[in-house]
Amino acid sequence: MDIRAVAIADLDALFAYLGDQLDENGRNGMPLFQPMSRAVTGVPDAMRARFTAGLATKLGEPGWRRAWIAVDAGGAIAGHVDLRGRADPESAHRAILGMGVHRDHRRAGLGARLVEAAVAWARETPPLAWIDLDVLSANHAARALYARTGFVQTGEIEDLYRIDGESHGSVMMSRRL
């Protein structure tokens, strides 16, 4: 499976893939993996706008983002990973990771490959020195993937979110590059 950087021309396909993934959030046996109500369907406009603007933003400028996709033999998106900057300019040496793998391609090592692709890029990209992420406490698949790829848990906030009448904790993890 080929992993390559997302270009502006990929965005329609990427949002269709992300929308399909968000429709699984807390459904069909999946844990809640985005801190959003199950009532949200498709990619919210604000998320699309942040993603689109972030890709066009120079590294280090507020809101910057870079993303990679895995593309299957038929050209469909099988997984994604993205890195974005923190709001605080004093934290320009840290990026925040987000990711997902299409349901048809899980447990085949693609998630781990996507993490390593983002890490490889970040290692070559000064001043980045750390990757951080937040993961909902009940998302055990993602927590296991991150632990296997070298992320260390730095904290957990219980009851951070109240979503659809449920309480959800959130775990913070970091990997030094």
Ligand SMILES: CC(C)(COP(=O)(O)OP(=O)(O)OC[C@H]1O[C@@H](n2cnc3c(N)ncnc32)[C@H](O)[C@@H]1OP(=O)(O)O)[C@@H](O)C(=O)NCCC(=O)NCCS
């Ligand atoms: C979490 C997710 C990205 C994992 O992707 P994946 O391609 O299936 O992961 P990999 O095949 O690379 O798995 C690597 C390791 O992670 C762990 N892991 C992955 N899925 C797991 C699961 N369902 N249960 C337990 N461990 C799991 C295992 O240690 C696995 O190694 P193994 O298969 O040799 O046991 C995928 O389940 C997903 O897209 N989930 C929905 C979106 C999401 O949670 N995104 C992250 C939000 S923070």
